[in-house]
Amino acid sequence: xxxxxxxxPPLPGFLRIKPxxxxxxxxxxxxxxxxxxxxxxxxxxLYSVTLCVxxxxxxxxxxxxxxxxxxxxxxxxxxxxxxxSYICWFRALYKAFRADSSCNFMAFFFIFFxxxxxxxxxxxxxxxxxxxxxxxxxxxxSTNVGSGVIMLFAALLxxxxxxxxxxxxxxxxxxxxxxxxxxxxxQDEWSTGVWKSAPAREAGxxxxxxxxxxxxxxxxxxxxxxxxxxx
Numbered sequence: 675x676x677x678x679x680x681x682x683p684p685l686p687g688f689l690r691i692k693p694x695x696x697x698x699x700x701x702x703x704x705x706x707x708x709x710x711x712x713x714x715x716x717x718x719x720l721y722s723v724t725l726c727v728x729x730x731x732x733x734x735x736x737x738x739x740x741x742x743x744x745x746x747x748x749x750x751x752x753x754x755x756x757x758x759s760y761i762c763w764f765r766a767l768y769k770a771f772r773a774d775s776s777c778n779f780m781a782f783f784f785i786f787f788x789x790x791x792x793x794x795x796x797x798x799x800x801x802x803x804x805x806x807x808x809x810x811x812x813x814x815x816s817t818n819v820g821s822g823v824i825m826l827f828a829a830l831l832x833x834x835x836x837x838x839x840x841x842x843x844x845x846x847x848x849x850x851x852x853x854x855x856x857x858x859x860x861q862d863e864w865s866t867g868v869w870k871s872a873p874a875r876e877a878g879x880x881x882x883x884x885x886x887x888x889x890x891x892x893x894x895x896x897x898x899x900x901x902x903x904x905x
Contacts, residue, residue, distance in 0.1 A: 695765065702772045710845060711771055717838055718764045721793070724831040725752040728796075731806035731828035735814065738821030740801075747804020751796075763789055767846065779850050783843070790839045797832040807832055 680693040699708050699715075725748075732740075732748035763786040770778035799807015806828035815822035 697768070703768070704771065707771045707849070710842075710849070711768060714764060714767055714842055714846075717835070717842055718760055720831075720838070721759060721835050722752075722756040724828065724835050725756060727831055728752070728804075728806050728828045731825040732804060734821040734824035735806060735810065738814065738818030740810075740814065740817075740821070743802055744804050744806075744810075747802075748806070749804075751804055755792075759789060779846075783847065783850075786839070786843055786846075790836065790843060793832065793836040793839055797829070797836045799829060799832070805832065 678696050680696050682693050682695045682697040685691060685693055699712055703711050729745070729748045729752055732745040736742055736745045763782050766778045766782040766785065769775055770782055795803070795807075796805035797807045799805045799810035801810055801813075806825040808829050811822055811825040811829045814825060
């Protein structure tokens with residue numbers, strides 16, 4: 675077995691900054707759950723793209739006569755929420771499915787619920803919040819039509835992202851509950867300290883890997899989550 679080298683985010687080799695995480699869906703996620711984990715990963719990418727589009731929309735908003743504060747907040751949300759959303763809720767989901775960790779599932783549900791609320795607020799688009807949502811877009815059409823059209827793209831993306839986030843939250847919750855997961859299970863995992871002993875949990879994975887050519891990154895007792903289905 676070769677030592678795993680961090681590969682995310684994919685950075686050019688000439689940079690002194692190196693990737694912080696190891697991510698491999700085919701190697702670490704059970705086959706039956708790879709689709710939903712990949713889709714949540716694509717959802718994170720879509721949200722990051724939406725924040726980029728929102729910055730452009732806020733520039734158009736500013737250029738059309740809006741306040742500069744919206745552009746400043748939009749840039750702050752992009753720099754803050756893009757990496758934080760990956761670390762706080764996508765990695766929690768990734769580790770939850772990788773090692774059947776109830777604590778990580780609970781962390782995902784809590785943080786991702788807050789993310790859904792934030793996405794809904796951004797979809798509404800209150801003036802001064804740095805989000806080119808529907809309220810800001812519709813009200814600004816009477817001031818500058820050109821800027822309003824550009825702002826409309828961000829409003830549509832925020833709407834789509836919000837809807838997909840709600841669907842993802844419902845889907846993951848059904849999978850977790852269908853596999854016997856519960857709050858009590860997460861509390862037991864927390865009280866025993868299993869949640870913080872990742873090397874011990876993954877020792878079993880490596881033991882299995884040494885007996886074969888593949889590296890299944892999942893415990894021997896795989897929970898019987900319902901099979902994946904489109905959402």
